[in-house]
Amino acid sequence: xxxxxxxxxxxxxxxxxxxxxxxxxxxxxxxxxxxxxxxxxxxxxxxxxxxxxxxxxxxxxxxxxxxxxxxxxxxxxxxxxxxxxxxxxxxxxxxxxxxxxxxxxxxxxxxxxxxxxxxxxxxxxxxxxxxxxxxxxxxxxxxxxxxxxxxxxxxxxxxxxxxxxxxxxxxxxxxxxxxxxxxxxxxxxxxxxxxxxxxxxxxxxxxxxxxxxxxxxxxxxxxxxxxxxxxxxxxxxxxxxxxxxxxxxxxxxxxxxxxxxxxxxxxxxxxxxxxxxxxxxxxxxxxxxxxxxxxxxxxxxxxxxxxxxxxxxxxxxxxxxxxxxxxxxxxxxxxxxxxxxxxxxxxxxxxxxxxxxxxxxxxxxxxxxxxxxxx
Numbered sequence: 001x002x003x004x005x006x007x008x009x010x011x012x013x014x015x016x017x018x019x020x021x022x023x024x025x026x027x028x029x030x031x032x033x034x035x036x037x038x039x040x041x042x043x044x045x046x047x048x049x050x051x052x053x054x055x056x057x058x059x060x061x062x063x064x065x066x067x068x069x070x071x072x073x074x075x076x077x078x079x080x081x082x083x084x085x086x087x088x089x090x091x092x093x094x095x096x097x098x099x100x101x102x103x104x105x106x107x108x109x110x111x112x113x114x115x116x117x118x119x120x121x122x123x124x125x126x127x128x129x130x131x132x133x134x135x136x137x138x139x140x141x142x143x144x145x146x147x148x149x150x151x152x153x154x155x156x157x158x159x160x161x162x163x164x165x166x167x168x169x170x171x172x173x174x175x176x177x178x179x180x181x182x183x184x185x186x187x188x189x190x191x192x193x194x195x196x197x198x199x200x201x202x203x204x205x206x207x208x209x210x211x212x213x214x215x216x217x218x219x220x221x222x223x224x225x226x227x228x229x230x231x232x233x234x235x236x237x238x239x240x241x242x243x244x245x246x247x248x249x250x251x252x253x254x255x256x257x258x259x260x261x262x263x264x265x266x267x268x269x270x271x272x273x274x275x276x277x278x279x280x281x282x283x284x285x286x287x288x289x290x291x292x293x294x295x296x297x298x299x300x301x302x303x304x305x306x307x308x309x310x311x312x313x314x315x316x317x318x319x320x321x322x323x324x325x326x327x328x329x330x331x332x333x334x335x336x337x338x339x340x341x342x343x344x345x346x347x348x349x350x351x352x353x354x355x356x357x358x359x360x361x362x363x364x365x366x367x368x369x370x371x372x373x374x375x
Contacts, residue, residue: 151303270343297341
């Protein structure tokens with residue numbers, strides 16, 4: 001017996017063949033929640049992160065589908081498993097698309113996503129930087145250790161308004177009020193304060209203000225009208241504070257040194273790999289102790305370059321970067337790019353479920369795999 005759409009809905013079967021569930025979030029609610037989990041401001045400037053493909057609103061998300069790489073095979077899996085949003089660690093759209101046709105595989109991903117009303121979101125290097133991200137997961141393959149970022153991330157904003165602080169002292173009150181009046185008329189100036197100060201035994205007034213780079217030029221121009229005041233002016237560049245435990249790469253100090261051979265077996269077990277690639281540092285052997293290891297998921301040459309350690313662990317490095325490390329007595333373990341990232345997805349599924357209060361179903365791709373294999 002054939003049932004109409006109305007009859008199916010009456011019997012409890014929802015759109016796209018789903019049984020109705022309380023597990024649902026609107027895309028407009030889910031994306032900010034994902035951004036809150038890992039601020040996109042932590043991503044590298046060259047990266048392409050965030051919501052990359054958005055179906056027309058409103059768009060309800062029942063199922064979030066996690067993958068490391070969004071290939072056509074993985075996209076077909078997402079369609080078959082009725083995903084509403086794909087979280088692809090690597091951004092499938094990186095360089096600008098000039099057209100969206102059926103010609104290239106990345107264009108076809110966009111076409112398929114929109115045809116099936118599936119959004120695509122990518123966090124990439126934002127997940128590299130966060131304390132509970134990919135690199136933190138990779139450190140677990142070394143054994144018990146403490147770790148710090150190799151390149152700490154700065155906070156997205158300054159602790160006070162403005163990028164510069166300007167300070168000067170004067171004992172001449174005659175023109176100070178006129179000067180302050182002109183300064184306060186300049187846009188993008190904040191926190192103008194005056195305090196009594198004693199400088200070289202003289203009672204003076206200290207003026208302090210915060211301003212933007214643009215406003216700084218106008219302030220300096222006003223101050224330069226009085227050469228004596230101008231030469232007493234101090235200009236400070238404000239620094240964004242560093243975020244604890246946040247940044248690219250990790251320098252890990254093992255609680256107890258172990259041999260390189262033991263580390264190899266731990267990493268293979270953690271990444272579920274039958275083999276890895278190894279370059280033994282000059283003067284070292286498989287029995288040499290490893291106390292400090294520097295690591296970076298994915299491609300680590302630029303992040304690991306120049307770091308003092310017993311071992312470098314990453315997915316891939318350039319040939320000459322490996323030679324440099326070996327010449328400096330540093331052993332190198334390479335596991336292929338995505339093998340150092342993909343295992344994180346299972347942990348991500350569980351932590352995201354808690355972060356999203358179990359409002360949606362979260363599944364991990366079974367088709368996603370490293371494109372390289374040993375034959």
